[in-house]
Amino acid sequence: MEPILVVGSVALDTVETPFGRVKNVLGGSATYFSVSASFFVPVRVVAVVGNDFPQKYINQIGKRNIDLRGLMRQKGKTFRWGGRYDYNLNEAHTVFTQLNVFESFVPEIPMDYIDTPYVFLANIDPDLQLDVLGKLKSPRLVACDTMNYWIDSKKQQIKNVLKKVDILLINEAETRQLAEEFNLVKAARRIISWGPKAIIIKRGEHGCIYFGRDSMFAAPSYPLEKVFDPTGAGDSFAGGFAGYLAMKGKLNDNNIRQAIIFGSVMGSFCVERFSLNQLMNITTDEIVKRYCEIKNLTHFGNIRQL
Amino acid sequence: MEPILVVGSVALDTVETPFGRVKNVLGGSATYFSVSASFFVPVRVVAVVGNDFPQKYINQIGKRNIDLRGLMRQKGKTFRWGGRYDYNLNEAHTVFTQLNVFESFVPEIPMDYIDTPYVFLANIDPDLQLDVLGKLKSPRLVACDTMNYWIDSKKQQIKNVLKKVDILLINEAETRQLAEEFNLVKAARRIISWGPKAIIIKRGEHGCIYFGRDSMFAAPSYPLEKVFDPTGAGDSFAGGFAGYLAMKGKLNDNNIRQAIIFGSVMGSFCVERFSLNQLMNITTDEIVKRYCEIKNLTHFGNIRQL
Numbered sequence: 001m002e003p004i005l006v007v008g009s010v011a012l013d014t015v016e017t018p019f020g021r022v023k024n025v026l027g028g029s030a031t032y033f034s035v036s037a038s039f040f041v042p043v044r045v046v047a048v049v050g051n052d053f054p055q056k057y058i059n060q061i062g063k064r065n066i067d068l069r070g071l072m073r074q075k076g077k078t079f080r081w082g083g084r085y086d087y088n089l090n091e092a093h094t095v096f097t098q099l100n101v102f103e104s105f106v107p108e109i110p111m112d113y114i115d116t117p118y119v120f121l122a123n124i125d126p127d128l129q130l131d132v133l134g135k136l137k138s139p140r141l142v143a144c145d146t147m148n149y150w151i152d153s154k155k156q157q158i159k160n161v162l163k164k165v166d167i168l169l170i171n172e173a174e175t176r177q178l179a180e181e182f183n184l185v186k187a188a189r190r191i192i193s194w195g196p197k198a199i200i201i202k203r204g205e206h207g208c209i210y211f212g213r214d215s216m217f218a219a220p221s222y223p224l225e226k227v228f229d230p231t232g233a234g235d236s237f238a239g240g241f242a243g244y245l246a247m248k249g250k251l252n253d254n255n256i257r258q259a260i261i262f263g264s265v266m267g268s269f270c271v272e273r274f275s276l277n278q279l280m281n282i283t284t285d286e287i288v289k290r291y292c293e294i295k296n297l298t299h300f301g302n303i304r305q306l
Numbered sequence: 307m308e309p310i311l312v313v314g315s316v317a318l319d320t321v322e323t324p325f326g327r328v329k330n331v332l333g334g335s336a337t338y339f340s341v342s343a344s345f346f347v348p349v350r351v352v353a354v355v356g357n358d359f360p361q362k363y364i365n366q367i368g369k370r371n372i373d374l375r376g377l378m379r380q381k382g383k384t385f386r387w388g389g390r391y392d393y394n395l396n397e398a399h400t401v402f403t404q405l406n407v408f409e410s411f412v413p414e415i416p417m418d419y420i421d422t423p424y425v426f427l428a429n430i431d432p433d434l435q436l437d438v439l440g441k442l443k444s445p446r447l448v449a450c451d452t453m454n455y456w457i458d459s460k461k462q463q464i465k466n467v468l469k470k471v472d473i474l475l476i477n478e479a480e481t482r483q484l485a486e487e488f489n490l491v492k493a494a495r496r497i498i499s500w501g502p503k504a505i506i507i508k509r510g511e512h513g514c515i516y517f518g519r520d521s522m523f524a525a526p527s528y529p530l531e532k533v534f535d536p537t538g539a540g541d542s543f544a545g546g547f548a549g550y551l552a553m554k555g556k557l558n559d560n561n562i563r564q565a566i567i568f569g570s571v572m573g574s575f576c577v578e579r580f581s582l583n584q585l586m587n588i589t590t591d592e593i594v595k596r597y598c599e600i601k602n603l604t605h606f607g608n609i610r611q612l
Contacts, residue, residue, distance in 0.1 A: 087488040182393040185531040206512035218526035225491040257606035284612050300563035
């Protein structure tokens, strides 16, 4: 099984939702992505933590099929994020952001990572995403994420990244902002014209929609009775999506559609408990079971005529 | 083919969107529902208009498979609604509401309508919905709509209606408001516990989700490059949904799922032009074609194991 490389953040999160509060728990885009993708293929992580980062978290991640040689430990404090959600769990309110060692993060790619065939560039500075791509040896598939902060401040750099990326994963509001177009079909077409082969627009509890050069696919989110904490759902989605694609190898329409459903499955597990508590505890059988539940949720019969 | 009865409004709409403006055009919940459902079964309308209502609109509706003997013409002006949409076409801003003859509307059911087997109670005063149900002779299927205004002012009456209704069609925010519960799965369960067999939660461009007693189904909206005017989309959805179910006769899970997709198809045509201009001009072949496009949009393969 060929591995996937993720470059992103490993963080300590303090999160408050209507259902509880946790302090300095394991978080970060690279963490959620890795744990999620590790159900499908071996994962390689490039990220940075401070010398305050608890060894128990390293041990938890390391127990999985995740290679942490690219996780640098630097003098200083780990990136910390504080967030709050109201009953509308679709919207995160940032309480604080302490970049700490993440502020001066320059991804160092270990020598035997450079020919990793599958790559996910999580939501980091697009200049760093470009830097990473320059260091890699012709990967087979590159997917990336971005966010409103970079769209505001470094739009041209994002466009430069997109020239070298196969699939962009991005949320709905950010799609509109990036394309400067409200209609999602037009917005997706515009972004694809800048370079990527495809775009996956994440809509939180409303599922996601995929636009390729000549294919469209819409997937619902799995309706959950208990959404505990939405933090990390997008990166868990990306992990399931890219992990499954890496496992299958071939990037055809059929595999992409199935990969999107696995993304949806992993996102739905993520939000059921705080931090990575649910993702760390599920089994492959549970993943397949939820996949089948989404299949049943969306199935309807063919029609020839009225 | 057995007919379907709709009780609702016939209105003159003045609508402004970023793409244009129309004044005193044909609108109203019963109108959108009827035209949409008339592609599937004969429709019977109970509604009221004023003596200012243009004969040309009557002629346009009457050309279809729609029985207008229940459309009363009263002294006074027709119900008029003025609305505005920004680029976020999901949200209507009401500019004015002139109830006119609709204010004192008491639905009169023509004698040979009372045993109509399929019934849709569009968004009218729940007291009137109850009154209509009292006048009908054991219909096979009753579906209804409601809105925030009635949830605010007549919640107990809505609950009384729901005791006698099979399927509630309602939008997402109103579901949360009616159930007093943010989580949609819990909200749907709570509403179903009040009486209806099922609830369809309409999410605009995010599609819809169906909750039955032991089945769930999620459908996307058809991604459109041109959304011109969302007015009437919900009632067109209801028309396609209830019309197809009436056409099929049997209310099994398979038919309900297909009916929801036909609802989605009709809603998507509705928004492509102002007023009923698009719905009045499509063909059965185009309806079937779009159904197949939604099938392709949502299809993905089965998985046995990872």
